[in-house]
Amino acid sequence: QVHLVQSGAEVKKPGSSVRVSCKASGGDFSSVTILWVRQAPGQGLEWMGGIIPMDGTPDYAPKFQGRVTITTEEPTNTAYMELSSLTSEDTAVYYCARGGGGFGEFLDYWGQGTLVTVSS
Amino acid sequence: IVLTQSPGTLSLSPGERATLSCRASQTVISSYLAWYQQKPGQAPRLLIYGAFNRATGIPDRFSGSGSATDFTLTISRLEPEDFAVYYCQQYGGLQYTFGQGTKLEIK
Numbered sequence: 001q002v003h004l005v006q007s008g009a010e011v012k013k014p015g016s017s018v019r020v021s022c023k024a025s026g027g028d029f030s031s032v033t034i035l036w037v038r039q040a041p042g043q044g045l046e047w048m049g050g051i052i053p054m055d056g057t058p059d060y061a062p063k064f065q066g067r068v069t070i071t072t073e074e075p076t077n078t079a080y081m082e083l084s085s086l087t088s089e090d091t092a093v094y095y096c097a098r099g100g101g102g103f104g105e106f107l108d109y110w111g112q113g114t115l116v117t118v119s120s
Numbered sequence: 121i122v123l124t125q126s127p128g129t130l131s132l133s134p135g136e137r138a139t140l141s142c143r144a145s146q147t148v149i150s151s152y153l154a155w156y157q158q159k160p161g162q163a164p165r166l167l168i169y170g171a172f173n174r175a176t177g178i179p180d181r182f183s184g185s186g187s188a189t190d191f192t193l194t195i196s197r198l199e200p201e202d203f204a205v206y207y208c209q210q211y212g213g214l215q216y217t218f219g220q221g222t223k224l225e226i227k
Contacts, residue, residue, distance in 0.1 A: 037216075037218075044207065044219070044221045045158075045164065045207055045209075045221075046218065047215070047216040047218065050216075059214045059215070061215065095163055095164075097163075100166070101151075101169060101170070103152075103211065104211075105151065105152045105154070105211035106152075106154035107154070107164070107209070108166050108169070110163035110165075111163065112163060
């Protein structure tokens with residue numbers, strides 16, 4: 001069984017950066033797609049980007065290009081999402097998820113979510 | 121590709137049939153259309169992938185159908201635990217998009 005365990009809640013100041021981790025266990029890590037999705041309070045799901053660890057080249061949603069960095073650390077099966085230049089609109093729960101299927105086209109396992117609160 | 125779900129809110133009673141719609145602004149490859157269920161305070165759970173394939177452990181009262189720009193999630197007979205928010209999602213061109221969600225509430 002695949003498990004994705006994320007780092008704990010964060011409170012950040014506007015203009016700062018946040019880094020969220022996602023540790024995978026119970027399945028292959030290197031050749032699957034790891035995706036990041038966020039959900040603002042009371043809102044829907046928003047894809048931010050993804051990466052295949054063995055490939056190492058991330059894809060980002062246009063909205064977040066230039067402000068998000070997704071990386072992986074294969075020896076520890078951990079993925080990271082760093083978001084910079086935070087504003088109050090970045091207050092959200094951030095999820096990592098595994099892309100299932102031949103092209104990672106659906107999200108079959110999810111982390112528990114990490115609440116990031118941006119407040120002065 | 122923009123996904124538009126309807127209705128925004130659906131009020132039904134346990135035992136009734138639920139039909140949720142997901143309309144795409146452009147043709148979606150059926151293999152790349154999925155549905156998720158999300159309950160308050162929880163991560164989304166995959167229900168359907170490839171438009172009509174149930175994910176592991178999903179009861180057969182959940183079914184998916186459709187093609188091109190119109191997709192449907194049907195819950196044949198609602199159980200109390202089915203009241204939640206449902207999202208459709210598509211993948212294409214290395215990009216993922218979600219619909220805005222349909223809230224299924226108890227009438």
